[in-house]
Every structure is written in structure tokens, then in C-alpha cells.
Amino acid sequence: MAQYLGYQCSICKKEFLPVSVIYTCPKCGGNLDVILDFTHIKQKYQVEDITSRSDFSLWRYLPLLPVADPGGEATPLHFAGWTPLYSPSGLMKSLGLKQFWLKDEGKNPTASFKDRASAIVVGRAREIKADIIVTASTGNAGAALAGMSAAIGQKAVIFAPKTAPQAKIAQLLIYGAQVILVDGNYDSAFDLTIEAANEFGWYCRNTGYNPFTAEGKKTAALEIWEQICLHLEDSTRPLCVFVSVGDGNIISGIHKGFKDLLALGWLKQMPRIFGIQSDKSAAVANAFFAHSETIIPISATTIADSISVDLPRDGVRAVRAAKETGGEYITVTDEEIIAGIGELGKFGIFAEPAGSTGFIGLKKALISGQVQHDDPVVVINTGNGLKDVRAAMMAVQAAPIIEPTMKALKKHLKI
């Protein structure tokens, strides 16, 4: 694991020693960034020490992670990350891009990006000998925590809104987590989780609130760096990274990963980071458009349940991820999100609505000229479409039913 010096509040900039805090800034309540000891890391490692590792999971980046390896077992926890990059030529052609990748986070053990955060938090919990981990979740983060916990025998409690898709709730239960559905939205589950953690002494994984979630999510940036950035030839065109935004923690984690690499001198050029939100859950985008860091809660109603958030818990850092990198925020409609699922499917990629969201954002950015056709681009598909079949069904027409005879078939095919 990496030596880390402590935490810095993303709002008031106050610094804290590793042992002195667990969650947010005791002074102002801001989210904390983990500060790595870059001098020590640079002395100990070179780029090749990382890229030559034979561990093809997020654990290959242990030298840059503030947690220890959670043991040498082969469990699903140990296969989180190192997700594939697709470049289907047909899709590239239809987008008019010369360098395009789709990073498929649906290939994670519980089929979403959130495994990255949960794997690191579970590792942290083992270090601090936490008996129970608790989280609020619209589904993916909970499934990730439940799955990563189950993998190494850690107890987990999940609070989810009762409206979460059935497949996601089934996953939570199958992994043996204690699941409590709340008659409210994600935000009410979030607040209840913190109260319960404080009162019962549980370790709270809540996204953004726990500084280790961003450390887990930054591993996607480390992979993008190793899989793409190290191989880019034209240094005048930074990589454009498209990712959907709900809570704001994924985009913040990705930004943190690139910042760590930049501080180490291992990344030549900061990628431009584009945050994409549904226009029915656009609290972060609203702040970005208003040139503000004040996140005003909205009443989120998007079909993309993974990014349906009234009050983003990592909104400030999420705004900065785009602002500080020459990126943008873009909003898309739910109709576009649904259509995007079908468009990606035709190239063999089955995305959940939040996954399609980033892809649609790219299409809009190409039309508006925010991204040029010569720019290298990566879109992150945040989760597997099997997670939300109801949404997928909206993207397609129901299949016809016929009698199993050639006569019926020919009639159907009009032959």
C-alpha cells in the first residue's frame, strides 16, 4: 500500500492526520481528499514497476492506494477493476472518431463501477477491524458492498430506497447482506445510514462521505492512464473522458486519480473530464452552468436510477472535475438515455441507463463542437444492462410470438 500523509478538506483546505478523522471534515463538513506521500512513492516506484505487474485487477495499483491488500485469496473482491476497453470499428465510424474507447465497468464482479469503491472500503474496514459496514444505495453501490463484503466474509448492512430495480435488490439479498428498504428516496436512506453508523458504531461506506470511496474510484483513472494515456501520440489533444454523474463521486474519483498521477509526474497531460447528467437529475450540472460551487438540491426523477440524486454528496468536487480540466457538463433527456441503450447494444455492448448517459453526452459534445473528431475519447459504461431490464425493455420493441411452424414463420417474414 501507499504511504499516505492524511486528509485535506476539499472545501476549507484544512489538513488532518490519518488517525484523526474517519469521514468528512470536522470543521466544515466538506468531503476529504486522501493525501498520498508522493515523494516516498516516487522514490520507491517508477512507471514500469506498475505497468509490469501481473495482477490484472485494480489491486495492481496498490502502490498508489491508501489500503493494504485484503489478503492473497482469489475471491470476486480480487477481480474488481481492470475492465476491458472496446473500440468497435462500426461505432467509431458512426461517431466519426479516430480514437475512441468504451470502458466497460459492467464487467466488474457485481457488474458495476461501484465495485471499485466497495473493494477499497472493504479493504479499509478489514484494516481498522470494523465489524459491520453500512451504506445507502440506489442499488449498485449496495450490491457492490454486499458482493465485495461477502467475498471475504465481512458483514454488511444496506439501506436502499424501496423503488430500486428488483434485479438490484435481488443482488443485495443474494449476497447475504442485511437489506433494509426505506419508504423514501436515496437521500433519506443516506441520512439514516449516517445516523445508524454513528449510533451503532458501524463503518459507513456512504459515497463521498467516506474518503476511501473516491480512492477506489480513482483506479478507473489509473487504468485509463495505463491502457490509453501512455499510448497517445498527439500531445496537443488531451484525452476526453465522458462519465455520467449522480452523486458526483465517480467523476471526483477519476479526477483524483489523474491528479495523483500528475503529481507523480507520470501523466503528461490532464485529460478533459466531461460530466453527463440526466436533465431530470442535474444538480451538479446546474451548479457548473451557474459557475458556482453551491449545489442546490433538486427533485430527481430520471429513469437512470444509478444517477437519480436529489442532493449530490460529492457535488463540489464533481463540479471542479470538469472546471479544472477544461471539461464540461452536459445534460441529456431520459428519452435519449433509453435510445442510447439500443444504440450501444447494436455493437454488442449492453449498458444500464447510467452507462448510456455518458455515451449520449459524447454524441451531443460532438454536435456542439465541445469535442472535435480528432480528439481521443473514452466513454465509461458504468454498469451492465442486466441490472435494469425494465429500462432496457423500453429501448426495444417486443418480439413477435408465432406458432413453431414454417408456415407461421413465412407469414411473419412475409416470404
Place this chain on the structure above:
Amino acid sequence: MAQYLGYQCSICKKEFLPVSVIYTCPKCGGNLDVILDFTHIKQKYQVEDITSRSDFSLWRYLPLLPVADPGGEATPLHFAGWTPLYSPSGLMKSLGLKQFWLKDEGKNPTASFKDRASAIVVGRAREIKADIIVTASTGNAGAALAGMSAAIGQKAVIFAPKTAPQAKIAQLLIYGAQVILVDGNYDSAFDLTIEAANEFGWYCRNTGYNPFTAEGKKTAALEIWEQICLHLEDSTRPLCVFVSVGDGNIISGIHKGFKDLLALGWLKQMPRIFGIQSDKSAAVANAFFAHSETIIPISATTIADSISVDLPRDGVRAVRAAKETGGEYITVTDEEIIAGIGELGKFGIFAEPAGSTGFIGLKKALISGQVQHDDPVVVINTGNGLKDVRAAMMAVQAAPIIEPTMKALKKHLKI
């Protein structure tokens, strides 16, 4: 690709040149085995030439596959195979095994084992310039064909029984395949597919019927060989492989893979292959128990839809896979299959019913003494549990719903 000499009928043993047949034996209708040119392969390759390849997908075994690489693109097709092996210590302890692995085929691009067959058949279709590929499927094989086809822009038509789980049908449609549901079972879809392929000149992928499906499925054996067999220390105890059986093509393909390796002299000891069926879909097991190769159709009603088959289309080879390797057939109940989903879930592994089936078979074999606690064992999870959430919900109790308040929480927790 491997040089291959032709085909041999698994029933009448007649041999055919590569160009002379497409599907089954023209003489007796038996399923065909692809015959590789082992002399040529041995001259050209050594074990290290395979194991040192940097392609971590089933395409690393191209030297042993009778198809060419379907192009240097990075698409989901190119990420089929090379699935992870889990060895959670808690699960090993509960089974009382010292050497145990679960091979997770749910990590394939469309989340099931069937991607292996479809990737190879799509590669073959490209070689023979087939315009349309068609298949019958209970869901997984169709999704695999649809997904692998979409990845490289190949047209696909899928016939599925109208009773297939909604998630599986959604997947077919999302991938842009032409889907036709038949008002009948898998077997009626199977027969209609063959008729349609013959009449319309489509290339038929039907499991077992097309000799290349087993060639794709054998790649799981090649991986088990590379990931496990090459590292086994005690040569007196062969590896025991547990896999669920429906059509019989997966177990036949795995057997074929090990036979190819044995013929090359690369595998020291043939593993024992155990076929597990639901007692509500046990046509192959019935034949095995009767010491017969006559497969008598039954009326299958198991909840494990991937292995619910009235007339197994690869039954003879499936019987032999166990018989010729010192393996066994074992039947399990649907109740056991459902319970097994929950048992695996508690170790972070979310299996579909057909995946749990193999695991339950192992537990029964340990009780009966067919497998010893010192034997090395691998169980194949054939698909991701997200494929059949309805079944998963049967394995768990519904989660409670509470008001989002500490008072309600404490009442629920009885604190």
C-alpha cells in the same frame, strides 16, 4: 488458427473432409467432432507458446481452434473467455476441500458460458461469408449469438420459447438481433431453426448440431488446463470437473478440449467429468444410469431454464464425457438448485440456476463419496445470476420496508 483435417461422426465414426459437410453426419445424423491436425500442431507449438501469449481471452488458444481470428478489433467478441477462478477460503472450508475453484462464466461478455460457442461460430461465419446466423435458444445461447454477432456487425436471427426469462429476451433485442418467440418449447424452436436455415440459406448455430459450438466450448477446458491442471502437484488424484448439463454440448465441449490436449501430450491426466442435471430435466443422466447411449426424450420442467431440455441434442457425447473419464452423472432437485444460489451468494458469487446446479452436484458427490475431500475440484458457474432474477428472488426472503427514521430502524432491529 489450427490446421484441421475434417470431421468424424461421434456415432458411426465415418470421417468427412472440411468442405464436405456443414452440420451433422450425412450418413447417420450423429454430431460431428472436429479433427485437428495434431502432428502439425505439435511440430509448430510447445506448451509455452500457448501459456506465454499476452491475449487474455479464449483467442489465446487460436493455435488449437479451427477458425481464424475474426479481426484485430477490440470488441466484446474479443473479450470472451479467460474467465476468473475463485477460491474463497470460507467456501472451501464449508465444503471440506483443500483444492477448490469456481470458474465464473458469468464474467463473459453477455454473462454466460455460451459466449464461447458463439464467438467461435461467428468467427466461422465470417470465414464462410455467411450473411445471417440463426439459432434456437432458451436465452443464453441466443444472447451470446446476438451479442457476439453485434460486436462485429454480423446479422443474427434468434428463435426462443416465449417462456424464456424477460432479462434474457431483453438482451437478445438490445443486441439488435431479429428475435422470434415461438409458442412452444426449446425443442420446437430448435427444429424450426434448422428448417429455416435450410430453406433460407442461413448459417445455423444450433447447439451440438453445429460442430463448431463444441470447439468454442472446449476453450473452457483449455483454460482449466492452463489455470489448474498445469499446476496440480499430486498426480494420483485427477481434477474433478463439475458442470450442469442440458443439451449436453458444454460437457461434450469440455471433454473435447481435454481430449485434444491429451492427444497433443500436453495434458498428463484426463480430469474426471461430472455432469449434473435437474431431476426435472434428466434425459442424459437417465441414459448414463441405464448404461445406455439411447437418449429418451422427457418432458422437462426445471426452473433452471438454461438446462431445461426435452431432447438433448448432444446427449450421446454428454454421456461419454462422464463415462470415459471416470466421472458420474448426478441429479439434483429444483429446491436444491434454488438454495445453492443463496449459498454461493454468501461468498460473493451470484449464479444463475444452471450455475448453482453444478455446485449442488459437488456437494452431493462429497456426501456420497464419489469425490474425496483430498481431490482437486473445479465447479463451473455457467452464467450470471442477473440473467434470471426471478429464480434468485426465490432463494431469498423479501427485504423489509421501513420509514427512514431511527425510531423505525430501532424498532425493526429490536434495539
